[in-house]
Amino acid sequence: MxxxxxxxxxxxxxxxxxxxDIEVKKGDIxxxxxxxxxxxxxxxxxxNFLERADGGSMDFDxxxxxxxxxxxxxxxxxxxxTAFVFQNYNLFQNKTALQNVMEGLxxxxxTPKEEALARAKAALDKVGLSERYDYYPSQLSGGQQQRVxxxxxxxxxxxxxxxxxxxxxxxxELIGEVLAVMKKLAKEGATMIVVTHEMTFxxxxxxxxxxxxxxxxxxQGSAEQIFTKPKEERTIQFLRRVLRDYDYII
Amino acid sequence: MQxxxxxxxxxxxxxxxxxxxxxxxxxxxxxxxxxxxxLMAVSKSGEGKIGRRIIAGYVSLIRGTPVVLxxxxxxxxxxxxxxxxIKEVLGLSYNIFxxxxxxxxxxxxxLNTTAVLSEVFRSALSTVNxxxxxxxxSIGMSAPQAYVRIIIPQALVSALPNLCNTTVNxxxxxxxxxxxxVKDITAIAKIDASFGYNYLEAYLVIFAVYIxxxxxxxxxxxxxERGAAAYKKxxxx
Numbered sequence: 001m002x003x004x005x006x007x008x009x010x011x012x013x014x015x016x017x018x019x020x021d022i023e024v025k026k027g028d029i030x031x032x033x034x035x036x037x038x039x040x041x042x043x044x045x046x047x048n049f050l051e052r053a054d055g056g057s058m059d060f061d062x063x064x065x066x067x068x069x070x071x072x073x074x075x076x077x078x079x080x081x082t083a084f085v086f087q088n089y090n091l092f093q094n095k096t097a098l099q100n101v102m103e104g105l106x107x108x109x110x111t112p113k114e115e116a117l118a119r120a121k122a123a124l125d126k127v128g129l130s131e132r133y134d135y136y137p138s139q140l141s142g143g144q145q146q147r148v149x150x151x152x153x154x155x156x157x158x159x160x161x162x163x164x165x166x167x168x169x170x171x172x173e174l175i176g177e178v179l180a181v182m183k184k185l186a187k188e189g190a191t192m193i194v195v196t197h198e199m200t201f202x203x204x205x206x207x208x209x210x211x212x213x214x215x216x217x218x219x220q221g222s223a224e225q226i227f228t229k230p231k232e233e234r235t236i237q238f239l240r241r242v243l244r245d246y247d248y249i250i
Numbered sequence: 251m252q253x254x255x256x257x258x259x260x261x262x263x264x265x266x267x268x269x270x271x272x273x274x275x276x277x278x279x280x281x282x283x284x285x286x287x288x289l290m291a292v293s294k295s296g297e298g299k300i301g302r303r304i305i306a307g308y309v310s311l312i313r314g315t316p317v318v319l320x321x322x323x324x325x326x327x328x329x330x331x332x333x334x335x336i337k338e339v340l341g342l343s344y345n346i347f348x349x350x351x352x353x354x355x356x357x358x359x360x361l362n363t364t365a366v367l368s369e370v371f372r373s374a375l376s377t378v379n380x381x382x383x384x385x386x387x388s389i390g391m392s393a394p395q396a397y398v399r400i401i402i403p404q405a406l407v408s409a410l411p412n413l414c415n416t417t418v419n420x421x422x423x424x425x426x427x428x429x430x431x432v433k434d435i436t437a438i439a440k441i442d443a444s445f446g447y448n449y450l451e452a453y454l455v456i457f458a459v460y461i462x463x464x465x466x467x468x469x470x471x472x473x474x475e476r477g478a479a480a481y482k483k484x485x486x487x
Contacts, residue, residue, distance in 0.1 A: 050384050076390065084388035090381035094403050094481050104389030107399060136481040156389060 001026045001191065002047075002160055007056035007067060009042055016042045017053070018215040024160065029186050030193045031202040031223070034212035035238060040195045041087075043212070044164050047193070048084050049075045061159070080109065083153035087165040089145040091137040097124060097148045098133040104156045123155035124148070127181045143174030150181055154190070161185070163194040199242055203227055211235045258451045261442045265459055268435035272463070275352065275424045275434070279359040280417065286360075287367025294372055305368065312365035317423050321358050325430045328354055355427040359420060366416050374409035375401065407478045414471035418464050425460070435459055 002024040009017040016039045024030050032040045045051035046067060047058075053067035060081065065074045083104075092100050101123050105116035124133060127147040137145050146166055153161055163182070167175040179201050186192060186205045196202065202209055202223060209226040211219045211234075219232045230236050290305050312320070333346045378401050386396030428437035435456050443452035 048388055050388060076392070079388060080390040082388075084385070086381060086385060086388075088381060090379070090385035092382060092385065092400050094400065094407070096481075103386075103391070103399065107395055108390030108392075136483075138482055152385075152389060 001061060003059045004047065004067070005057050005059075007043060007046055007053050009039070009046060009051065009053045016215055017046070020056075020212070020215070020217055022210060022217065022220075024191060024193060026159075026191055027189050027207075028191055029205050029207045030210060031206035031208070032193065032195045032210045032212060033197075033199075033202060033226075033238070034218075038212040039215040040212050041164055044084075044162050044193060044195050047160075048079060048082050048162055050084070080156070081159045083156055083158035083161055085146070085149050085153050085161065085163045085166050088169050089137070089142070089149045091145055091148055091152070093137055096134045096136055097129060097140070097151075100137070100148055101152045101155045104152060109156065119155050120151075123151040126154070126184075127151045128177070141174060142170045143177045146170065146174075146178045147181055150178070150185075154185065159191060161190055161192045163192060163196065165195055165197065167196065167198060197242070199227075211238065213238070253454070254446075254448055254451050257442075257446070257448050258455050261439060261448075261452050262455050262459075264438050264442055265435050265456055268433060268438040269459070269463070271352070271432065271434045272421070272424050272427075275355050275359060275427060275432075276417065276421050278356055279363050279420060282356075282360050283363040283367050286364045288371050290364070290368035291371035291375060294368065295375065309365045309368060312362055317358070317362060317426060318429070320362065321426055321429050324358050324361075325354055328357065351430045351432050352427075354430045355424070355432050358430075359423065362423070363416065363420055366419075367413075370409055370412040370416060371405070374405040374412070377408045378404045407475075407482075410471060410475045410478065414468060414475075417467050417471070421464060421467060422460065425456075 003022070005021050007017050007020040008015075020039070020043055022030070022043075032043070034040045042051055046053040046056075049067075049070065056067045058065050058067055058070075058078070060078060063074060063077060063081075065071075065078075070078075091097075092103065095103060098117075098120055101120035102116045105111040105119060106113060111119070121130075121133065124130060127150050129144060129147055129151065132140060132144060132148075135144075137148070140148065146169075150166070166182070167178050170178065175198070179198060182192070182194070182201070183205055194201075194206075204223075206223040208220065209223050210217055211226060211230075211232075213234050219226065219230060219235045226235065227239065230239060290309075293301050294305055329346055329349075336342050336344050336346055382400050382404065383393075383396050386400045387393065391399070424434055425436040427434045428440060431437070433441075439452040439456045440449075443449040
């Protein structure tokens with residue numbers, strides 16, 4: 001369904017992506033792991049044109065485009081087929097939860113107001129926020145804000161959901177509620193690409209794990225394959241580092 | 251020393267007629283300067299290098315010179331220049347010297363306030379987190395839609411305190427319009443005072459008038475701020 005090839009991106013002298021290929025099939029839960037600075041967030045942002053790649057191509061259902069020269073029309077098409085969940089939520093501060101979710105429908109997609117309202121309410125209900133329709137982001141906890149962020153993303157019925165470290169900015173006790181929502185979506189068959197540091201989530205939910213380091217894909221495979229029998233030395237080192245946390249209690 | 255209260259009362263009544271003139275200058279200036287200043291703020295953060303330089307030059311020229319000097323300069327230059335232009339270039343017979351001097355006041359204060367507001371709006375726009383634009387784009391809004399619905403409303407709220415400052419400063423600067431023979435509050439007081447040298451009384455009267463006007467402006471802004479920033483307040487429930 002979605003395939004990108006040879007994605008390259010540099011910030012000044014700093015090569016962040018050095019030719020990354022990934023493929024996502026309908027219903028896939030792709031989890032991208034890797035140390036910070038490995039380019040995983042940049043890759044995700046390039047998929048949605050929040051960052052413009054320097055090279056590479058994209059095949060997304062009927063869309064075939066170069067990443068660098070993609071026209072405004074193509075960018076807008078791709079954005080309407082995807083939805084992005086940000087690390088720091090990025091909810092519209094001047095809109096209530098309900099308005100945040102409706103905005104993508106009424107403004108960007110010209111959905112009639114009645115229908116948009118129903119869909120927005122359904123999305124908020126799904127993430128467990130039926131009681132918070134009229135709250136402004138500043139009146140919600142981090143976990144609640146991120147769930148609104150997810151509701152805003154799913155309300156537009158995207159083909160692919162992009163999650164950029166959705167739990168990294170959250171207090172530890174709030175992470176669970178967001179992961180629970182994401183698991184629920186995964187079970188319902190949503191296609192997701194998730195950049196995260198939540199190893200348990202990756203192990204339980206991912207249908208495919210991609211390990212990135214230094215701007216390239218080092219290794220990819222099923223969750224079981226990556227976590228129990230990784231082949232590459234760098235993957236082994238990384239997993240040892242992040243999984244070591246379970247060996248002792250602070 | 252004794253204050254002539256009778257004189258103060260009649261001057262006060264005279265001065266009241268100057269309030270509409272002062273407020274008209276303020277309103278006209280703001281109505282023209284706000285959109286112009288906003289456009290400048292946007293193009294300053296835009297791509298055009300030449301445009302940015304011109305705007306930066308204009309802003310530093312205006313901010314680097316006293317308003318009094320700008321008034322003296324433009325009031326000496328504009329009428330003669332316009333006269334030459336109308337008579338020699340356009341070949342019309344219109345007598346520019348009969349033009350209401352309030353138009354020169356508009357020019358000076360618009361030039362001034364536009365420069366100030368372009369900075370006010372620029373800093374206000376930069377207070378809105380870049381993530382707001384990204385979020386709007388990511389759900390399929392176009393950049394103009396994102397600006398109109400998400401960025402500008404938030405920028406305006408954070409611009410309110412500075413807008414209040416600008417308006418109060420403008421209101422006070424209009425007292426210099428008397429130098430262009432505009433019959434505003436200050437001009438009326440000075441004329442009244444000059445008959446019997448009651449300058450102290452006249453100035454005391456307009457002191458009060460200006461304090462009242464400025465407080466009213468601040469009050470209006472204060473209420474607007476409270477209403478507009480409702481979304482920033484944390485919930486109690």
